[in-house]
Amino acid sequence: MAASITLPQLYERVASLPSGGALTNDSKLDKGFIYSLIHSARAYVVSQRWIAESKVPYVYYQRFEPDYRKLAQEDSCLTKFYDFPQVIQLDQRASGVGYVGTINGVPMSFREVTSRQAFASMQNDRVMKMGRVPYILLEGNSLEVYYKDKIKEFAIEAIFADPTLVPTYNVDYDAYPVDIADVSKMEAYITAIEYKTIINTLIDRISNSRDEASQPIPNR
Amino acid sequence: MHIPIAQVINRAKIRLGLEDTTAADAKLEKFINEGAMHLDALSTYKISCATLDIDCQKAQLPNEATEIICFSFPDSSGCTGCCSSSSDDDSVTSTTSCGCFTYYVANRSILTAFCGTDSNTSCGLYSAYFDIQNGYIHFPSSNTATTVRVYYRGWNVDSDGLMLIDERKERGLSAYAAYEYACSGANAKYYTSDQKRDWKQTWIKQKGWIRGTDQVEDAKLHKDTLSAIANAILINPLLVLNRNI
Numbered sequence: 001m002a003a004s005i006t007l008p009q010l011y012e013r014v015a016s017l018p019s020g021g022a023l024t025n026d027s028k029l030d031k032g033f034i035y036s037l038i039h040s041a042r043a044y045v046v047s048q049r050w051i052a053e054s055k056v057p058y059v060y061y062q063r064f065e066p067d068y069r070k071l072a073q074e075d076s077c078l079t080k081f082y083d084f085p086q087v088i089q090l091d092q093r094a095s096g097v098g099y100v101g102t103i104n105g106v107p108m109s110f111r112e113v114t115s116r117q118a119f120a121s122m123q124n125d126r127v128m129k130m131g132r133v134p135y136i137l138l139e140g141n142s143l144e145v146y147y148k149d150k151i152k153e154f155a156i157e158a159i160f161a162d163p164t165l166v167p168t169y170n171v172d173y174d175a176y177p178v179d180i181a182d183v184s185k186m187e188a189y190i191t192a193i194e195y196k197t198i199i200n201t202l203i204d205r206i207s208n209s210r211d212e213a214s215q216p217i218p219n220r
Numbered sequence: 221m222h223i224p225i226a227q228v229i230n231r232a233k234i235r236l237g238l239e240d241t242t243a244a245d246a247k248l249e250k251f252i253n254e255g256a257m258h259l260d261a262l263s264t265y266k267i268s269c270a271t272l273d274i275d276c277q278k279a280q281l282p283n284e285a286t287e288i289i290c291f292s293f294p295d296s297s298g299c300t301g302c303c304s305s306s307s308d309d310d311s312v313t314s315t316t317s318c319g320c321f322t323y324y325v326a327n328r329s330i331l332t333a334f335c336g337t338d339s340n341t342s343c344g345l346y347s348a349y350f351d352i353q354n355g356y357i358h359f360p361s362s363n364t365a366t367t368v369r370v371y372y373r374g375w376n377v378d379s380d381g382l383m384l385i386d387e388r389k390e391r392g393l394s395a396y397a398a399y400e401y402a403c404s405g406a407n408a409k410y411y412t413s414d415q416k417r418d419w420k421q422t423w424i425k426q427k428g429w430i431r432g433t434d435q436v437e438d439a440k441l442h443k444d445t446l447s448a449i450a451n452a453i454l455i456n457p458l459l460v461l462n463r464n465i
Binding site: 054055056091092093094095097098100109110111112113114122125126127128132133135 | 253382410
């Protein structure tokens with residue numbers, strides 16, 4: 001079994017970096033902030049791997065099956081799924097969406113369209129227009145599936161911007177979707193880019209409606 | 221052996237390094253279909269037939285039709301008084317009361333030359349013409365047929381209107397699709413000049429090879445016909461009896 005690391009373990013590693021590996025309670029950094037650093041560092045590492053190799057290890061992908069809400073459907077030619085976690089964008093050619101398609105049997109993948117305008121342009125093309133093959137369109141936190149029939153269930157594997165928003169992900173027990181070999185790259189990125197500015201920036205502790213980083217005068 | 225277009229899409233994605241995404245599938249499918257049409261090889265076309273309904277003396281031709289070869293009127297089409305009684309014979313027998321002529325020509329000037337410039341009703345064929353305009357075949361107003369069986373030469377497509385692809389075309393078409401994708405928009409920065417040049421050259425060479433092999437296969441298929449024609453020329457009695465010709 002490949003080595004894995006959970007998000008709490010990653011938090012301990014990243015949060016202890018400014019203190020040389022010792023995690024203390026005396027830190028100005030919030031837990032949520034550290035989590036966001038981890039997510040953004042992961043996205044950065046993934047995009048760099050894609051640029052270098054045009055391939056991302058499967059460990060980065062998370063799979064889940066969105067819920068279909070019958071009463072929340074708007075149109076007959078599409079099925080809309082709500083509360084969909086945001087997917088990262090690798091580059092102009094591809095997003096973080098991997099397999100999207102049927103759940104059981106032989107996998108049949110749907111096609112992804114990059115934007116609503118691009119999809120609208122495709123409808124003017126005899127070959128590319130919708131109908132023969134299901135198309136998916138990601139917009140914000142919703143996903144639309146276009147097909148001649150209503151598609152009510154499907155599976156998706158993608159690289160999500162915040163892995164903890166995937167409904168099936170358990171923060172405490174599930175492995176964080178990252179290649180263990182890339183953890184040090186994430187730490188290097190956070191230390192060199194993020195912490196460098198954060199650590200050297202003083203906190204505005206004086207509540208005087210002014211943004212200033214001066215420290216309060218100590219009582220003598 | 222025919223292969224699905226998805227197989228060629230996969231081959232193109234392997235060239236481009238895009239196996240893990242489907243974002244380019246629609247574009248690649250378009251490029252592949254476009255390349256298959258532009259091959260202009262013998263196998264790009266096929267002879268087919270369709271039975272069309274005639275409404276207001278015109279019938280809509282199939283979308284893939286490029287050239288009309290011939291047409292005939294089926295027995296049950298309303299061609300009163302002139303259709304053969306045989307159930308498997310679709311030919312039309314011309315009679316004076318027939319609502320469908322035996323022969324139709326696409327060029328009215330030929331009919332005019334044949335029947336004279338005035339409406340010579342004794343000719344019987346002065347209105348036996350048809351026109352093809354904007355994807356419709358038009359018949360004269362005297363035509364009483366309600367259906368017509370048209371034999372045409374058209375694109376070799378499947379039921380969805382996509383080109384049928386032979387397995388030997390997979391290499392060339394995937395190279396074409398990869399080349400077109402790599403040269404479109406801002407994708408060029410992701411691929412080297414060598415890659416693009418290689419794909420273009422592969423397409424050009426494969427196109428020549430496919431056209432050549434189609435011609436060879438066609439010659440094999442029709443070699444008996446060609447042989448009969450050659451023999452007919454060789455054994456022409458006129459040539460045998462009159463050595464001065």
